[in-house]
Amino acid sequence: MSTQECCAALAAAPLAADQAVELASVFKALGDPVRLRLLSMIASTEGGEVCVCELTPAFDLSQPTISHHLKLLRQAGLVDCVRRGTWVHYRALPATLDRLATVLRTPVAS
Amino acid sequence: MSTQECCAALAAAPLAADQAVELASVFKALGDPVRLRLLSMIASTEGGEVCVCELTPAFDLSQPTISHHLKLLRQAGLVDCVRRGTWVHYRALPATLDRLATVLRTPVAS
DNA sequence: GCCCTGGATTGATAGTTGTCAATATAGATG
DNA sequence: CATCTATATTGACAACTATCAATCCAGGGC
Secondary structure, eight states, rough: OOOTOOTOOOOSOOOHHHHHHHHHHHHHHHHEEEEEEEHHHHHTTSOOOOOOOGGGGGSOOHHHHHHHHHHHHHHTTSSSEEEEEEEEEEEEOOOHHHHHHHHHSSOOOO | OOTTTOOOOTTTTTOOHHHHHHHHHHHHHHHHHHHHHHHHHTTTTTSOOEEEHHHGGGHHHHHHHHHHHHHHHHHTTTTEEEETTEEEEEEEOOOHHHHHHHHSSOOOOO
């Protein structure tokens, strides 16, 4: 699917079933407070990369749970990760966020 | 919570826990293909209002199931409904969509 | 009042999800 | 190689969700 076809907004035309399935899977990834905070921590970091070792202690959750949420964010195409020695660094993929924002933005004129 | 405080973007600063809970509940409502299509059908309608009797037959699902999804969209603040005689008409609440779009939009400068 | 129709609610059930404890894997270091 | 540390994976379980059939409620028409 083209990432940014014209007038992809929800309010522009009824969404096709297959597009709805794909979009919903990304929104579902955002539908959890822990994942939203993780994504926000990653996306708002100055250098653009955050070590998992900084993310995990920010929550009152076990390490496997955080790892699980990071995996879902990865599968949704919202973040990416790189191994640097023993550590793994995550960074945001802004294209996916922008796409969602475009989909949600109400058309200017009616 | 102020609906539109300055720099509410995900990528601007780490999201507070309570804001994450609230935002996640709305994204969760979008995290289902049926609801996404319902919302799109409602938001893209010319007159701004759609009768449930037009929404239900567009899906291969039972009437209670559609009613359930509409309820979740309502509870998320994404749509609103009005009774007109025997029929119930739904319309979109663009403020909520705009808020989400703002949250997702990547800040222009870094 | 009685019935019909549109829509919401209830109750039940199969499937999914968030969480943890336990374990595995990958890289660094001695 | 042995060991330690940082993440990921597996397995299990309680909580939640999407769905349907059955039922209820609200309005309109007779």
